[in-house]
Amino acid sequence: MILFDNSYMLQMLEKSLRKRLPESLKVYGTVFHMNQGNPFKLKALVDKWPDFDTVVVRPQEQPGDTEMNVGDGEQVPILKKLTGSCNEEMFKHSTLDVTHAALVDKFWYFGGNRRSQRFIERCIQSFPTLCLLGPEGTPVTWALMDQSGELRMGATVPKYRSQGLGTYVLYSYVQSMDKLGFPTYNHADKANKISQKMNHTLQLVPMPCDWNQWNCVPL
Numbered sequence: 001m002i003l004f005d006n007s008y009m010l011q012m013l014e015k016s017l018r019k020r021l022p023e024s025l026k027v028y029g030t031v032f033h034m035n036q037g038n039p040f041k042l043k044a045l046v047d048k049w050p051d052f053d054t055v056v057v058r059p060q061e062q063p064g065d066t067e068m069n070v071g072d073g074e075q076v077p078i079l080k081k082l083t084g085s086c087n088e089e090m091f092k093h094s095t096l097d098v099t100h101a102a103l104v105d106k107f108w109y110f111g112g113n114r115r116s117q118r119f120i121e122r123c124i125q126s127f128p129t130l131c132l133l134g135p136e137g138t139p140v141t142w143a144l145m146d147q148s149g150e151l152r153m154g155a156t157v158p159k160y161r162s163q164g165l166g167t168y169v170l171y172s173y174v175q176s177m178d179k180l181g182f183p184t185y186n187h188a189d190k191a192n193k194i195s196q197k198m199n200h201t202l203q204l205v206p207m208p209c210d211w212n213q214w215n216c217v218p219l
């Protein structure tokens with residue numbers, strides 16, 4: 001395997017992966033973010049160059065990495081003016097704060113433990129987020145991406161569901177990311193009909209590839 005450990009090589013890799021979309025979507029998104037400051041401190045290896053078949057992205061071996069330390073990355077504020085059907089008297093647009101990680105974790109399908117909450121904290125600190133604050137001053141709906149650029153955590157608290165807020169935030173987030181030049185995509189489980197409906201309403205383009213998640217644990 002060839003280690004791509006400098007910014008020139010990583011930019012070449014990003015360019016090459018871009019030509020292989022949509023199949024390369026997830027690894028393209030990951031390398032894109034490595035080229036944007038690499039907040040998750042990842043490294044990329046390819047089997048051969050330039051006609052590679054496989055790209056492996058893994059954490060750099062650093063003391064403390066196993067604890068998933070929260071990085072110093074700065075959140076990119078979403079500046080886009082929100083437009084649409086949101087009641088702006090009642091809901092204020094904002095970004096997520098690291099103190100909101102427990103709330104996000106509570107409504108995340110893969111959440112519910114200390115590691116998932118730390119992962120969310122790290123995503124909040126590293127990547128753009130968007131939320132609406134309700135009258136209580138806490139997020140009622142939000143969107144957040146992971147280190148591969150996938151819009152990975154999105155939810156509306158039950159009290160405020162079915163009011164169009166989830167669709168509104170998803171739309172606003174996608175628009176804002178597009179403006180920043182970020183590749184944006186999400187995965188909606190086939191069984192999650194509401195999420196499927198939101199993607200359909202927003203006319204997001206379905207990709208012909210599967211979505212996989214590998215859970216790696218030390219032997």
Ligand SMILES: CC(C)(COP(=O)(O)OP(=O)(O)OC[C@H]1O[C@@H](n2cnc3c(N)ncnc32)[C@H](O)[C@@H]1OP(=O)(O)O)[C@@H](O)C(=O)NCCC(=O)NCCS
Binds near residue numbers: 154197
């Ligand atoms: C998916 C989720 C974010 C939707 O949030 P929301 O704020 O209720 O979304 P919206 O109000 O914009 O509703 C989207 C569509 O689903 C419909 N919908 C919402 N809740 C529904 C329900 N319980 N039953 C049937 N339809 C429902 C809405 O009527 C709307 O349809 P429309 O566009 O035809 O009007 C929310 O249900 C949620 O947090 N679920 C748990 C976490 C989750 O699944 N996240 C997405 C992971 S990919």
